[in-house]
Amino acid sequence: MNWIILIIAGLFETGFATCLGKAQETSGKESLFWWAGFVVALxxxxxxxxxxxxxxxxxxxxxxxxxxxxxxxAVGGVLAGIFIFNEPATFWRMFFVCTLIASVVGLKMVSN
Structure with missing residues (x-):
């Protein structure tokens, strides 16, 4: 159960990073909405x-x-950057995201 909770926490970390990025792109009331989302997700x-x-x-x-x-x-932030903020999906970027995923899975496998 703790691992499921931790995965959800990580997804909310992606959410607060995405809200922060959207708050930078917007102004006025829309920016306040994204800042509120950032605080809640954080x-x-x-x-x-x-x-x-x-x-x-x-x-x-x-x-x-x-x-x-x-x-x-971090992985969620990179994916949000690619799909939401139109950042490039270069070979090396994807390569290192894959190594990061492998490291996270490895930590899960060696933990009690």
Whole structure:
């Protein structure tokens, strides 16, 4: 259950990064909407990460949880950049995103 909570926390990290990017692109009330989304997603992401390291009989070690959380956020941020902000999807960018995903999966495999 803690791993599911941590994955959701990572997705909310992607959400707050995306909201931050959209807040930069907009102005006025629309910008305030994105800033509000940023704050809400940030709070939910942090709260869920906290729950994943302290919930139940098998909490995730903080080092592993933080690495996985930031890894999910980084991959999600790159994908949001490509699909939402029209950033380039170069070979080397995708190569290193794949190595990041492999590292996150590796951490899950070697954790208790």
């Amino acid at each position: 709070f939910i992401s942090m709260f869920l990460m906290y729950k994943s390291i302290s919930f139940g009989n098998h909490p995730i070690p903080i080092g592993t949880a933080y690495a996985v959380w930031t890894g999910i956020g």
